[in-house]
Amino acid sequence: MVYGDRTAPWQKPLPTMYDLPSEDPEEPGLPDEFHDLQPALLSLTCKPAEYWPDRCFTATDLNLYYDSRHTNWYKRPDWFLVLDNTPSTDQETLRWSYVIWQEGVIPYLVVELLSPGTETEDLGLTQRKSGKPPTKWEVYEQILHIPYYVVYDRYQNRLRAFRLQGARYQEQLLPDRRIWFNELNLGLGLWQGIYDRRDGLWLRWYDAQGNWIPTPSEQLQERDEELEQQRQRAQDAEQKAEQLAAYIKSLGLNPDEIKPPEQEV
Incomplete structure (x- = not known):
């Protein structure tokens, strides 16, 4: 008969990065390297021909406050694009968050990067709990009515895009893993290549000729x-x-x- 655990502490396997996703259990998976690199590539290559740079605002991991009646409710998209809204022009006016009732402009596109801890919510598979804020899908689709919602799963190399049609998101067919946005005269697709010295399948923008928009360093x-x-x-x-x-x-x-x-x- 064995009484208690006689295994020495140094003999027990230490937890890995998957066992310790975040010091905050309310926000698993924050942060990680991919969630820094991929949004940066999206911002660097987002150059809509129909909009001047001072009319496009992009944000990464920025709190999005959406209900003036519940000012502590927010979602934190991995990346989003707002059209006809001015980015900050100096350090003092850099946004702490994106507050809908102050900005007056909803995002045009939200991109979520799937991770094991957020996959079900990102894909709208979770139900709202009693007394809790609405789910991410509910906010994007039913409260803010964001026109486009894109989800990228780097583990399965799968890109999914949803377009708001009527009151609901409709998944778009992406036979070549690309989606075109007429309003931007730009497309978003998966590109195999090296970004920031990392080889992989990256989500980035391309032009009307099918050419990938270069980053400043690539230029x-x-x-x-x-x-x-x-x-x-x-x-x-x-x-x-x-x-x-x-x-x-x-x-x-x-x-x-x-x-x-x-x-x-």
Whole structure:
């Protein structure tokens, strides 16, 4: 007969990152690296052709207050886009939160990144408990009437998009894992590549020609590559000119005295 647990503390397996998702049990899974990187890529590549930068506001993990009768109720989208609303222009006016009754403009699009602790709520599979605030799905669909709701599951590499039609969200068909937004003249899709030195399948924006919108660092890299190609072409042209001059000299001629033939008019 064994009385009690005689296993030494150092022999017991320590909890992993999956066992300790957050110090706050009310908010499991906050924060993690992916929820920092992916929203940043969305903001860097969100360049609607129909809107100037000062008419688009994007936010990551910002409290969204939606009911003036219950001022302590909020949701915290992983990422959202607001059209026709001005971003802060200086440090002092940076938002602490997004308050609907103060801003007067609802988000156009909300993106949620699925994680094991939030999956059921993000997909609208949870029921509102008595005496508790409405669920995330209820807020987006029935209270704020946000036009588009996108959910990305990086574990299953699955992108789902919902469009508000009437009073309910209708899931959109995404045969190529992309969704186009006519109002923005932009699309959102899954891109396989390296972002911030991490290889993976990322959610990012693309233009009407199907080209992925580059980040500022990618633009600099493209510019540097183009400059390098120009330098290489100039070096090749110079080398060929030198070889031609050497060949002309080998024929006993002076390259400087040779004139190109005149063009016929």
